[in-house]
Amino acid sequence: MSSDSLPPLPCRHIVVQGGGNAANALTCGARLGLSSRLISKIADDRQGRGLLEELEADGVDTSCIVVSKGGRSPFTYVIVDNQSKTRTCIFHPGHPCAVPDDLPQSRLLSALDGAGLVYFDARFPEIALKVAVEATCKSIPILIDAERKRRGLDDILQLASYAICSATFPQAWTEAPSVSAALVSMLLRLPKLKFVIVTLGENGCILVERREEESPALEETDADSLLESLKQRRDDSTATPTCFSSSCVKLRANGIGTVNGRLLLGTAERIPPHEVIDTTGAGDAFTGAVLYAICAGMPPEKMLPFAAQVAAACCRALGARTGLPYRSDPRLAPFFC
Numbered sequence: 504m505s506s507d508s509l510p511p512l513p514c515r516h517i518v519v520q521g522g523g524n525a526a527n528a529l530t531c532g533a534r535l536g537l538s539s540r541l542i543s544k545i546a547d548d549r550q551g552r553g554l555l556e557e558l559e560a561d562g563v564d565t566s567c568i569v570v571s572k573g574g575r576s577p578f579t580y581v582i583v584d585n586q587s588k589t590r591t592c593i594f595h596p597g598h599p600c601a602v603p604d605d606l607p608q609s610r611l612l613s614a615l616d617g618a619g620l621v622y623f624d625a626r627f628p629e630i631a632l633k634v635a636v637e638a639t640c641k642s643i644p645i646l647i648d649a650e651r652k653r654r655g656l657d658d659i660l661q662l663a664s665y666a667i668c669s670a671t672f673p674q675a676w677t678e679a680p681s682v683s684a685a686l687v688s689m690l691l692r693l694p695k696l697k698f699v700i701v702t703l704g705e706n707g708c709i710l711v712e713r714r715e716e717e718s719p720a721l722e723e724t725d726a727d728s729l730l731e732s733l734k735q736r737r738d739d740s741t742a743t744p745t746c747f748s749s750s751c752v753k754l755r756a757n758g759i760g761t762v763n764g765r766l767l768l769g770t771a772e773r774i775p776p777h778e779v780i781d782t783t784g785a786g787d788a789f790t791g792a793v794l795y796a797i798c799a800g801m802p803p804e805k806m807l808p809f810a811a812q813v814a815a816a817c818c819r820a821l822g823a824r825t826g827l828p829y830r831s832d833p834r835l836a837p838f839f840c
Contacts, residue, residue, distance in 0.1 A: 531791025
């Protein structure tokens with residue numbers, strides 16, 4: 504059968520809106536109450552102008568976005584299947600790409616002025632490293648989104664204070680035999696990391712937090728076994744996100760080493776199937792909530808359910824930003840008490 508004889512696929516809804524990991528996460532943070540500033544590059548085309556207008560409407564500072572007089576802004580077509588709840592992304596990277604010369608020292612210093620936290624999705628590694636080095640010199644903590652292995656990502660990871668990883672990244676990066684062992688390995692390899700999170704979609708997330716306690720009384724515990732014991736505490740009948748935490752122990756990953764810290768298991772919200780519209784941007788929403796939580800000083804036990812609640816809200820609308828909640832959302836009220 505030739506492609507010419509295939510019936511056209513019906514499309515029920517079309518939404519055109521801004522995207523990109525960092526832009527989505529900062530939009531989420533801004534709606535929650537953060538002062539957000541984005542460093543990026545777009546073209547002076549219809550998509551670029553729309554991106555700026557949308558970010559500014561959400562309160563994101565766009566003064567450090569470089570606007571190229573020529574070229575084309577990045578663009579992604581996202582096809583959402585209502586029946587299978589899957590999505591297909593067709594990405595056009597745009598041009599010209601951001602380079603370090605787009606961010607002279609004066610603009611870099613302006614971008615970091617008053618910053619309490621810097622977040623990277625590392626899509627433009629050279630310019631990201633330039634910002635990361637300056638942020639480190641100014642003792643500004645760094646959160647990195649480790650979605651997949653990228654050129655230049657390792658250099659930024661070495662400077663990071665916090666990391667959020669996709670489900671596959673920790674083991675792919677460390678070659679550890681399990682997720683929990685991989686998280687322990689990441690803390691050992693990256694001594695500046697205070698915590699690392701791996702997101703698991705509907706299966707929640709896992710966080711390993713470094714603790715500075717050096718008491719000889721700390722019990723040495725296998726990370727895999729500890730994770731399994733936390734999983735047994737879950738109550739699958741509970742719809743709202745929860746968090747289960749270990750005490751501070753010497754977390755051991757066999758053949759890798761030990762690190763003093765805690766292991767936390769966060770659950771996702773159990774969303775009724777008919778309420779799930781689109782999972783696009785759910786990970787960015789989670790990251791945006793973590794950005795807010797770090798800046799607000801939330802402990803991990805509160806941060807993980809909060810981020811899961813925000814991500815669940817995103818899944819209830821079409822597009823990466825439509826469902827991002829505002830601080831006034833009643834579902835978030837318990838977290839702001």
